[in-house]
Amino acid sequence: MKRLIQMILVGAGFTANxxxxxxxxVVDDQVVSDPATFLGDPEFDSRTNQMxxxxxxxxxxxxxIDPATGDISPLDGKGxxxxxxxxxxxxVGNGPEWTYGVQDAHIAYTRLINGTTRAIGIASMDGAGGWxxxxxxxxxNRWRPEGTSPSNTSAARIAYIxxxxxxxxxxxxxxxDSTSETVATSGVDGARFVAGSSFLVSTAKVAxxxxxxxxxxxxxxxxxxxxGANHKYNPATFIAPEFNEPMITTMQNKTAVxxxxxxxxxxxxxxxxxxxxxxxxxxxxxPFTYGGKSYVAVVAADALGVGNFPFxxxxxxxxxxxxxxxxxxFYRRIDDPSTNAxxxxxxxxxxxxxxxxFYTETDPVAxxxxxxxxxxxxxxxxxxxxxxxxxxxxxxxxxNRNSGSTPYEIPDAYVGHNLAFLKNVQINRPTMGPKGxxxxxxxxxxxxxxxxxxxxxxATGAVNYSHDSTVLLxxxxxxxxxxxxxxxxxxxSTEGAMNKLDSDGNLIWSTPIEGFTRSPQFTSTDKLIFxxxxxxxxxxxxxxxxxxxxxxMTGWRNYPATASCAISGINEECAYVRxxxxxxxxxxxxxxxxxxxxxxxxxxxxxxxxxxxxxRKWRSTQHVAPWNGSATAPVLSPDYSRAxxxxxxxxxxxxxxxxxxTAWSMQLGYVSSEPPVVSESGxxxxxxxxxxxxxxxxxxxxxxxxxxGAWVFQDVRYVQESSAAAGxxxxxxxxxxxxxxxxxxxxVMDPLNGITSVTDWGLGIVTSVEGVLITDNGxxxxxxxxxxxxxxxxxxxxx
Numbered sequence: 001m002k003r004l005i006q007m008i009l010v011g012a013g014f015t016a017n018x019x020x021x022x023x024x025x026v027v028d029d030q031v032v033s034d035p036a037t038f039l040g041d042p043e044f045d046s047r048t049n050q051m052x053x054x055x056x057x058x059x060x061x062x063x064x065i066d067p068a069t070g071d072i073s074p075l076d077g078k079g080x081x082x083x084x085x086x087x088x089x090x091x092v093g094n095g096p097e098w099t100y101g102v103q104d105a106h107i108a109y110t111r112l113i114n115g116t117t118r119a120i121g122i123a124s125m126d127g128a129g130g131w132x133x134x135x136x137x138x139x140x141n142r143w144r145p146e147g148t149s150p151s152n153t154s155a156a157r158i159a160y161i162x163x164x165x166x167x168x169x170x171x172x173x174x175x176x177d178s179t180s181e182t183v184a185t186s187g188v189d190g191a192r193f194v195a196g197s198s199f200l201v202s203t204a205k206v207a208x209x210x211x212x213x214x215x216x217x218x219x220x221x222x223x224x225x226x227x228g229a230n231h232k233y234n235p236a237t238f239i240a241p242e243f244n245e246p247m248i249t250t251m252q253n254k255t256a257v258x259x260x261x262x263x264x265x266x267x268x269x270x271x272x273x274x275x276x277x278x279x280x281x282x283x284x285x286x287p288f289t290y291g292g293k294s295y296v297a298v299v300a301a302d303a304l305g306v307g308n309f310p311f312x313x314x315x316x317x318x319x320x321x322x323x324x325x326x327x328x329x330f331y332r333r334i335d336d337p338s339t340n341a342x343x344x345x346x347x348x349x350x351x352x353x354x355x356x357x358f359y360t361e362t363d364p365v366a367x368x369x370x371x372x373x374x375x376x377x378x379x380x381x382x383x384x385x386x387x388x389x390x391x392x393x394x395x396x397x398x399x400n401r402n403s404g405s406t407p408y409e410i411p412d413a414y415v416g417h418n419l420a421f422l423k424n425v426q427i428n429r430p431t432m433g434p435k436g437x438x439x440x441x442x443x444x445x446x447x448x449x450x451x452x453x454x455x456x457x458x459a460t461g462a463v464n465y466s467h468d469s470t471v472l473l474x475x476x477x478x479x480x481x482x483x484x485x486x487x488x489x490x491x492x493s494t495e496g497a498m499n500k501l502d503s504d505g506n507l508i509w510s511t512p513i514e515g516f517t518r519s520p521q522f523t524s525t526d527k528l529i530f531x532x533x534x535x536x537x538x539x540x541x542x543x544x545x546x547x548x549x550x551x552x553m554t555g556w557r558n559y560p561a562t563a564s565c566a567i568s569g570i571n572e573e574c575a576y577v578r579x580x581x582x583x584x585x586x587x588x589x590x591x592x593x594x595x596x597x598x599x600x601x602x603x604x605x606x607x608x609x610x611x612x613x614x615x616r617k618w619r620s621t622q623h624v625a626p627w628n629g630s631a632t633a634p635v636l637s638p639d640y641s642r643a644x645x646x647x648x649x650x651x652x653x654x655x656x657x658x659x660x661x662t663a664w665s666m667q668l669g670y671v672s673s674e675p676p677v678v679s680e681s682g683x684x685x686x687x688x689x690x691x692x693x694x695x696x697x698x699x700x701x702x703x704x705x706x707x708x709g710a711w712v713f714q715d716v717r718y719v720q721e722s723s724a725a726a727g728x729x730x731x732x733x734x735x736x737x738x739x740x741x742x743x744x745x746x747x748v749m750d751p752l753n754g755i756t757s758v759t760d761w762g763l764g765i766v767t768s769v770e771g772v773l774i775t776d777n778g779x780x781x782x783x784x785x786x787x788x789x790x791x792x793x794x795x796x797x798x799x
Contacts, residue, residue, distance in 0.1 A: 699718045
């Protein structure tokens with residue numbers, strides 16, 4: 001039984017046609033600013049957990065956001081006074097905006113010089129946590145800046161309007177290089193950078209219709225990209241993880257949201273979002289991504305037009321989020337439906353518990369403006385106990401329990417679909433990220449077994465990049481597994497360092513450590529925690545690689561000069577070579593330990609989220625003799641009361657996680673280096689054996705009966721070839737070998753019916769099959785050694 005999580009129910013909301021989102025949504029919409037302070041149109045930065053805004057006097061303020069709660073500190077938003085003398089939002093058209101470089105965030109805004117001349121100001125954080133401000137060099141008569149997005153992989157830039165009246169132009173530049181200014185060949189209304197591209201997007205009247213145009217960032221050349229009778233207003237851009245490419249949202253005729261995609265060089269309408277509400281207008285569509293899917297936050301209104309702002313909502317309004325997939329329509333109202341109010345300017349911020357939408361609530365009669373925060377509910381939809389492991393993908397054994405279990409459906413049967421050719425020897429489990437990429441550490445058998453690290457596009461098998469690991473990450477040991485976060489960044493250890501890379505393979509940071517780890521984990525507070533082969537434990541800040549705690553746990557032990565033991569399997573020379581498991585409720589970490597005499601044990605450590613201290617709680621050898629050989633990685637049961645390991649004598653052990661005592665042990669008859677897979681109800685599929693004798697290594701499932709384990713079924717017709725995966729309703733999938741034909745097959749099974757379908761492998765000669773990944777759309781990726789990196793299978797058509 002899964003651990004029960006207590007929730008506070010605030011009110012009922014509207015949710016329609018949900019796919020991956022939870023079918024039960026409860027509105028959580030709260031006032032988060034001081035009602036006595038007029039606080040309007042703030043902008044939020046999920047990187048630094050800060051909010052920026054300007055008050056009516058033209059003062060620029062920065063306040064902190066608590067990522068654990070989403071609260072603003074201080075409540076009046078006046079945390080740090082950064083600058084003064086800003087131009088009025090009413091006159092300029094926008095307030096301060098964030099702009100991003102690879103690892104830096106800045107604030108761009110319009111200043112007034114001598115009370116009349118507009119100029120662009122830049123505020124940047126200094127090394128002490130304060131702010132420095134400056135007027136942009138050659139920045140006079142430039143105003144209304146828009147910045148580069150957090151996905152930007154180069155220097156921070158701004159786009160703005162150049163001019164002081166007639167003859168205004170669209171221009172852009174690097175924020176530190178005045179000579180980089182480029183001007184568009186046409187256009188006057190301002191522009192925004194298209195995320196992940198070398199273009200900007202703006203609107204222009206063509207005849208009488210507002211159309212989209214893109215502007216080449218190098219040449220300034222303008223190209224119209226939309227046509228037809230519908231008006232397009234207020235473009236915003238994002239990188240859609242479903243396609244791993246830029247997309248654009250617009251208001252369409254002020255009544256709907258249009259989503260645009262570049263298909264073979266032609267911008268086409270991907271989807272039109274018509275909100276299921278009686279409100280006839282939309283305002284301020286704000287695209288965002290979470291868990292590998294794209295959404296839009298948007299205002300629904302009865303009317304538009306407030307003062308100088310023709311698109312500003314008027315009267316009673318609503319805040320909605322909607323999905324962009326026309327095949328899986330998703331709409332959700334997230335504001336409090338019991339209260340009528342004028343709501344505007346939705347801004348998305350990713351808190352630790354998932355994305356929330358901050359918005360401004362204005363009372364025109366009272367002259368007040370407050371900030372409210374509405375939870376999207378998407379953070380509860382990953383299906384995992386820890387949201388950082390969420391997304392429409394799975395990784396072999398790589399949730400916090402090491403369980404190999406996912407919240408996704410496994411279809412009745414599969415059919416072969418696609419082959420990804422890459423001569424390789426994969427020496428650790430591949431991982432899959434939210435942008436649809438599969439990351440593989442491997443030896444290149446075409447290049448003298450060079451150590452490499454590749455990213456492949458899952459849908460096509462195309463190689464996005466293949467880095468020579470020793471060049472990208474010096475002294476690399478590619479046997480280390482990599483951990484993916486929900487943003488698509490990944491963490492991989494090398495000998496002497498922990499490293500963070502973005503989905504394009506760019507190194508974000510590298511922090512020296514002692515040794516290396518095969519697999520890090522996330523803590524309940526989203527920190528990195530891991531144990532190294534030479535006995536060290538580390539807790540790190542994932543945003544910048546800061547070591548929060550690091551110490552040796554085995555100061556008495558001598559280790560070899562290199563980590564060959566972690567690669568060769570000579571595990572008695574290594575302390576920790578398996579992935580740990582983590583309980584987020586108790587903050588315990590469980591790891592198998594290899595002793596110098598070749599025997600093994602399970603250890604539990606207590607992590608303190610406040611001090612980051614890690615101390616040992618118990619070891620299994622306090623109660624039983626050490627196991628022969630190096631035990632597999634521990635796997636936690638769904639209720640976290642059990643830890644399952646397989647040892648070098650062919651036993652499956654079930655240990656009580658509270659104290660390390662043995663609940664039961666069961667002889668399997670074979671030895672495996674792979675841990676078991678444990679489903680949502682606790683059914684166990686033991687890790688398979690390289691011994692293909694079905695008499696001693698049949699495929700089957702085991703049930704934990706409390707004081708003993710028992711086979712639910714065994715099938716001697718097949719032997720296990722890969723690590724398995726579990727999905728919804730305790731269904732399992734694995735690649736096996738048919739003992740009668742010696743052919744590879746994909747097997748689907750469950751505890752009640754045994755093996756329910758057998759799919760022939762078909763095309764694709766491989767040396768071995770390492771494991772399977774499953775996705776939320778029913779896809780399966782079988783990872784292999786030999787000429788293929790993986791083979792993709794899709795659900796077979798239902799008869």
